[in-house]
Amino acid sequence: MAFKKNILCIGAGYVGGPTMAMIAYKCPQHKITVVDINPERIAQWNSDNLPIFEPGLDEIVRAVRGKNLFFSTEVEKSINAADIIFVSVNTPTKTFGVGAGMAADLQYWEKTARQIVKCSDSPKIIVEKSTLPVKTALAMERILISNKSDFHFDVLSNPEFLAEGTAINDLENPDRVLIGSRLTESGLKARNELVDIYANWVPEDQIITSDIWSSELSKLVANAFLAQRISSINAISALCEQTDADITNVARAVGVDSRIGNKFLNASVGFGGSCFKKDILNLVYICRHYGLNEVADYWESVIKINHYQKERFVTNMLGAMFNSLAGKKIALLGFAFKADTGDTRESPAIYIAERLVEERAELIISDPKAIDNAKTDLKHLNNKIKYIEDPYAATDECHAIAIMTEWDLYRTLDYQKIYNSMIKPCFIFDGRNVIEHKRLFEIGFNVYPIGKPAMTHFEHS
Numbered sequence: 001m002a003f004k005k006n007i008l009c010i011g012a013g014y015v016g017g018p019t020m021a022m023i024a025y026k027c028p029q030h031k032i033t034v035v036d037i038n039p040e041r042i043a044q045w046n047s048d049n050l051p052i053f054e055p056g057l058d059e060i061v062r063a064v065r066g067k068n069l070f071f072s073t074e075v076e077k078s079i080n081a082a083d084i085i086f087v088s089v090n091t092p093t094k095t096f097g098v099g100a101g102m103a104a105d106l107q108y109w110e111k112t113a114r115q116i117v118k119c120s121d122s123p124k125i126i127v128e129k130s131t132l133p134v135k136t137a138l139a140m141e142r143i144l145i146s147n148k149s150d151f152h153f154d155v156l157s158n159p160e161f162l163a164e165g166t167a168i169n170d171l172e173n174p175d176r177v178l179i180g181s182r183l184t185e186s187g188l189k190a191r192n193e194l195v196d197i198y199a200n201w202v203p204e205d206q207i208i209t210s211d212i213w214s215s216e217l218s219k220l221v222a223n224a225f226l227a228q229r230i231s232s233i234n235a236i237s238a239l240c241e242q243t244d245a246d247i248t249n250v251a252r253a254v255g256v257d258s259r260i261g262n263k264f265l266n267a268s269v270g271f272g273g274s275c276f277k278k279d280i281l282n283l284v285y286i287c288r289h290y291g292l293n294e295v296a297d298y299w300e301s302v303i304k305i306n307h308y309q310k311e312r313f314v315t316n317m318l319g320a321m322f323n324s325l326a327g328k329k330i331a332l333l334g335f336a337f338k339a340d341t342g343d344t345r346e347s348p349a350i351y352i353a354e355r356l357v358e359e360r361a362e363l364i365i366s367d368p369k370a371i372d373n374a375k376t377d378l379k380h381l382n383n384k385i386k387y388i389e390d391p392y393a394a395t396d397e398c399h400a401i402a403i404m405t406e407w408d409l410y411r412t413l414d415y416q417k418i419y420n421s422m423i424k425p426c427f428i429f430d431g432r433n434v435i436e437h438k439r440l441f442e443i444g445f446n447v448y449p450i451g452k453p454a455m456t457h458f459e460h461s
Contacts, residue, residue: 180215237451247451272337334405
């Protein structure tokens with residue numbers, strides 16, 4: 001079959017893999033290739049055991065893999081054959097030099113840009129899919145045009161707005177697709193080519209076009225606003241616990257206000273994931289770069305509240321369990337940063353686990369999808385932690401349970417059976433407010449939710 005376009009994605013991670021699978025599924029007329037320098041990851045994409053867990057992803061990949069969706073390690077060959085190249089490489093926060101701890105580390109992105117220059121012998125459209133700082137496209141343009149003058153590259157910004165756990169639905173039924181370009185004749189033409197691809201399944205009024213700088217900034221701002229809502233409700237959850245208010249009732253009352261809305265108002269142990277913290281710190285760094293220190297302080301406070309919420313969770317555990325966790329067995333139910341994903345990047349459970357080990361607790365970690373990632377995240381502590389997938393085995397003879405991830409599994413466990421196997425008095429700390437607190441209290445647990453009065457069988461001094 002002769003394909004109309006060859007579309008390439010460099011980077012086979014949480015964004016590149018699912019996004020290209022959906023484009024292939026909706027655009028059988030185009031050939032889609034996903035490349036990565038990690039041969040193990042590509043082998044997984046070509047197997048029945050995909051490298052990431054995402055509901056619905058397996059079915060999409062199986063429907064198109066080998067037909068118009070291909071996974072390969074042949075990066076240079078694929079670059080040369082491509083008409084459109086999506087760049088979806090990792091852009092972590094810098095850990096060294098100027099901007100360490102805040103600015104995006106663009107070394108992988110820059111290497112990719114230089115590789116595109118080296119391997120191209122025809123004009124191409126380059127699409128920024130990774131989350132990048134504002135004005136990154138300008139740097140990419142300079143690299144792309146520095147060594148070649150006989151053909152042209154157009155750089156577009158097409159940020160992803162996926163939520164892990166619902167990524168396939170987000171791709172198939174997006175709130176919006178945002179495409180930014182230079183407002184030149186060439187830039188607008190390239191933008192229209194990408195619009196035409198998404199128009200195969202996305203309604204026209206949900207494809208938003210803009211200048212490239214607004215597109216780049218919109219991704220950072222969207223994540224900052226979402227994280228801000230989480231930190232806001234978490235800050236109020238601390239006040240609720242002190243005043244015997246119920247955060248669920250407060251969130252409901254606030255959320256029905258049409259000016260505010262009810263999304264992202266679920267109090268929890270804190271937000272995680274690959275984007276929120278990284279993007280806010282990037283925004284903070286940009287603001288400081290331009291001398292907007294008050295604006296930077298404002299957004300940095302969102303991160304500080306998130307850290308405070310995690311530390312407060314540990315402090316509450318310590319206070320409830322008679323100010324000592326040493327030698328006590330504690331089971332963390334869940335390690336992924338949210339349900340329906342195996343992703344543990346920036347998961348609050350990482351910090352909680354490290355602090356509990358610091359307090360010399362005996363830690364058991366359980367999760368239906370994230371055990372392997374947990375072992376990697378905590379490899380410096382693996383000799384001090386046990387990993388048990390079965391929640392009943394994980395909680396056996398424990399003093400306490402802490403729910404870290406809102407897996408549906410944890411809503412339906414036989415808690416009477418779990419209670420019978422635990423050391424008394426036993427405690428349950430619900431970091432996601434997902435269980436029936438009154439029922440567990442009646443079973444015999446001492447129950448500590450987020451943003452609600454504790455339910456205990458003894459008086460605190």
